[in-house]
Structure formats: structure tokens, C-alpha cells
Amino acid sequence: AQSVTQPDIHITVSEGASLELRCNYSYGATPYLFWYVQSPGQGLQLLLKYFSGDTLVQGIKGFEAEFKRSQSSFNLRKPSVHWSDAAEYFCAVGARQTGFQKLVFGTGTRLLVSP
Amino acid sequence: DAGVTQSPTHLIKTRGQQVTLRCSPKSGHDTVSWYQQALGQGPQFIFQYYEEEERQRGNFPDRFSGHQFPNYSSELNVNALLLGDSALYLCASSSRTDSPLHFGNGTRLTVT
Numbered sequence: 001a002q003s004v005t006q007p008d009i010h011i012t013v014s015e016g017a018s019l020e021l022r023c024n025y026s027y028g029a030t031p032y033l034f035w036y037v038q039s040p041g042q043g044l045q046l047l048l049k050y051f052s053g054d055t056l057v058q059g060i061k062g063f064e065a066e067f068k069r070s071q072s073s074f075n076l077r078k079p080s081v082h083w084s085d086a087a088e089y090f091c092a093v094g095a096r097q098t099g100f101q102k103l104v105f106g107t108g109t110r111l112l113v114s115p
Numbered sequence: 116d117a118g119v120t121q122s123p124t125h126l127i128k129t130r131g132q133q134v135t136l137r138c139s140p141k142s143g144h145d146t147v148s149w150y151q152q153a154l155g156q157g158p159q160f161i162f163q164y165y166e167e168e169e170r171q172r173g174n175f176p177d178r179f180s181g182h183q184f185p186n187y188s189s190e191l192n193v194n195a196l197l198l199g200d201s202a203l204y205l206c207a208s209s210s211r212t213d214s215p216l217h218f219g220n221g222t223r224l225t226v227t
Contacts, residue, residue, distance in 0.1 A: 004157075034215065043119070043205055043218035044158070090157050100214060101148045101207070102171050105157030 002027045002093045006106035013081045014114050021076040021109050023091030032094035033074040034103065035065055039087045047089075049100075050074065061085070086113045117142060119219035121206050127225045128196050136191040136222045140208030147189040148216065149181060150205040158205055164189050193224075201226045 003026040013019050025031060032051055036044040048059025055067040065076045074091060088110050092103040120139045128134050140147050146165045150158035160173035164183035183189045187208075193200055203223050207216040 036218075041220070043220040044207075044216075046215050046217070049215050092157075098171060101146060101163045101209060101216065102160050102173070103158075103216065104160070107155075107157050 002031065002095055002104045004091050004093050004104055004106035006091055006109050008109045010110045010112065012112040012114055015083050016080050019078045019081045019111070021089050021111070023074045023076065023106060024072055025074060025093045026072065027093055027095060029096065032096065032100045033067060034092040034094070035059065035063070035076045036090045036092060037087050038090065044090065047076070081113055083113045083115070086111055119206055119208050119217050121219040121222050123222060124220070125223045127227060129227055130196055130198060132196050133192065133194045134196060134224060136204050138189045138206030138219060140187050141217050144208035144210045144217070145187050146209045147183055147187065148207045149191045150207065152203040152205055152221070161191070196226045198226050200224065
């Protein structure tokens with residue numbers, strides 16, 4: 001069975017500074033990988049996804065993530081954080097045999113942006 | 116283009132009661148999945164519906180059941196509510212040509 005670990009519960013970053021959110025997954029084969037963002041009282045919005053191919057994927061709002069098979073990681077990065085990026089970020093993994101509808105999510109990382 | 120819509124947005128129920136939550140998928144989507152998000156946790160997969168049948172199910176008891184209608188909309192039913200069922204219930208839709216899940220804003224269920 002798949003699992004996801006997001007080791008950082010909270011992260012505070014100054015506006016304009018770079019950001020990296022960590023995600024480690026457990027799965028025996030090449031997974032589907034996703035990053036979603038959730039603002040308070042809202043549903044989840046897809047930032048980016050990895051299915052196959054290039055291990056560096058670009059997403060919306062200037063985010064990118066890199067799939068590292070050897071480290072079982074899929075860390076999310078942004079070169080310059082904006083105050084509007086403050087939200088909860090979830091990493092998720094899906095198995096190829098069950099598809100991307102049945103995802104396993106991490107517990108999330110809350111991003112705080114300081115002025 | 117309407118996204119995934121869920122109703123109601125908030126709901127308060129008493130232990131032992133039954134509840135029905137509703138979801139309309141994004142236009143063009145034919146698959147609906149339901150997730151439960153407890154406070155401070157990530158979403159957990161409940162089940163997925165496609166062609167009006169339950170295709171996959173997560174680790175949830177039979178008190179949780181669902182339905183998908185010919186127009187692809189879906190319902191989530193929870194019987195014999197427990198305090199622990201209090202959560203944000205998220206509906207997500209997808210299709211073969213638009214693969215990632217698109218989530219609605221959820222229904223906040225409070226069981227007292």
C-alpha cells in the first residue's frame with residue numbers, strides 16, 4: 001500500500017524568499033504524484049502532477065516539483081513566495097493499477113508567509 | 116465552466132441520524148470520487164463511482180454508501196452517524212481526457 005510523509009507541519013517563509021516543501025512517498029513501483037493546495041474553507045486545487053517522463057515538472061502559480069526515485073521524494077519548490085501563497089499544501093500518491101482517483105494524501109504542510 | 120459543486124456547504128446532525136451529501140461533477144467528467152478530511156488531516160479516499168457503479172472503495176465501514184446517477188452526479192450517504200464522522204467531505208471528478216482530480220469546496224458535516 002502507498003503512503004505519504006510530509007515531515008513539516010508548519011513552515012514560515014518571508015515574502016520573496018524561496019520555498020521548498022518536502023514529500024516522501026512509499027510505493028513499490030513508479031507512482032502517480034500530485035501536489036494540491038487548500039485555502040481555508042476551500043477544496044483542493046491541483047498545483048502539478050507527475051505521471052512519467054521528465055522528472056522536473058512545472059505547475060501553476062510558479063511552482064515546480066522534482067521526482068527523485070532514489071530518494072522516494074517529490075519536493076515542491078517556488079523561487080519567490082508571495083503572501084497569497086499562504087495555505088495548506090498536500091502531497092498525494094496514486095498507484096498505477098488503481099488509477100489517480102484513489103489517492104493517498106499526506107497530512108499537509110501549512111505555509112505561513114511573513115512580510 | 117462550472118467546476119465541481121457540492122451541497123449543502125454546511126450541515127449539523129445528531130448522533131444516530133442519517134445524512135445525504137450531493138455532488139455535481141465538472142462538465143465533461145464522468146467519474147466521481149468522495150474523500151473525508153478530518154480536522155488537521157489530509158483527505159482520505161472513501162469510494163469512486165463510474166458508470167453508476169462503485170469501482171473502488173477505501174477503508175470505510177458499510178455505513179458509508181453512495182450512488183451515481185445517469186447524469187454523473189453523485190450522492191454520499193452516511194447512516195448511524197458517529198461523532199467521529201464530523202469532517203469536511205470532498206467530492207472530486209475526473210474523466211479519461213481530463214485526468215487529474217478536480218475537487219469541490221466540500222460539505223462541512225458536524226455531528227453533535
